[in-house]
Amino acid sequence: MKPTPVRVPLYRLAHGRTGDKGNRSNISVIAFDPRAWELLLAQVTEERVAELFAARRPSRVTRYLLPKLQAMNFVLDDILDGGVNGSLNLDAHGKTLSCLLLSLPVTVDAALAQELELTP
Numbered sequence: 001m002k003p004t005p006v007r008v009p010l011y012r013l014a015h016g017r018t019g020d021k022g023n024r025s026n027i028s029v030i031a032f033d034p035r036a037w038e039l040l041l042a043q044v045t046e047e048r049v050a051e052l053f054a055a056r057r058p059s060r061v062t063r064y065l066l067p068k069l070q071a072m073n074f075v076l077d078d079i080l081d082g083g084v085n086g087s088l089n090l091d092a093h094g095k096t097l098s099c100l101l102l103s104l105p106v107t108v109d110a111a112l113a114q115e116l117e118l119t120p
Contacts, residue, residue: 003110008118009103014040016098023080027098031070033116036108040072041065043106049074052104053097074101 010029013036017028029044031037050061059078066072079097113119 005110006108006113006118007105008108008113010040010044010106011102012118013106013108013116014102016102018098020080023078025076025079025097026073027076027101028071028073029101034070035112035115037067037070039106039108039112040070044072044104046074048104049076049101052100053079 013033014029014031017030019026029040031040044063046061046063049063050058053061053076056076056079058076060076062075062077064073064075076097108116108118110119
């Protein structure tokens with residue numbers, strides 16, 4: 001019997017950094033362990049991030065890869081209600097957006113999950 005893959009939130013595999021400029025947000029995802037990099041490449045895509053942020057209606061989601069750092073940076077355009085200075089919705093900025101991205105569910109092969117100590 002083949003072991004069952006494990007579904008975990010992205011924050012179990014990576015951490016994030018955020019920034020904003022005008023109406024654009026940058027959210028970086030950095031793998032804790034290089035062994036998770038290929039999994040992140042395959043599952044943390046522009047399409048999935050756009051779907052996750054659909055309620056914020058980004059006009060574009062672009063992923064930039066930094067493979068030597070096992071990191072990626074997402075740029076989400078037109079997502080900040082006009083930007084920090086033009087919005088009364090300050091909760092839509094910075095850390096709250098990285099928390100949403102880090103909640104993205106990812107599926108980890110059972111063997112890798114065991115190697116990364118993701119299983120109880």
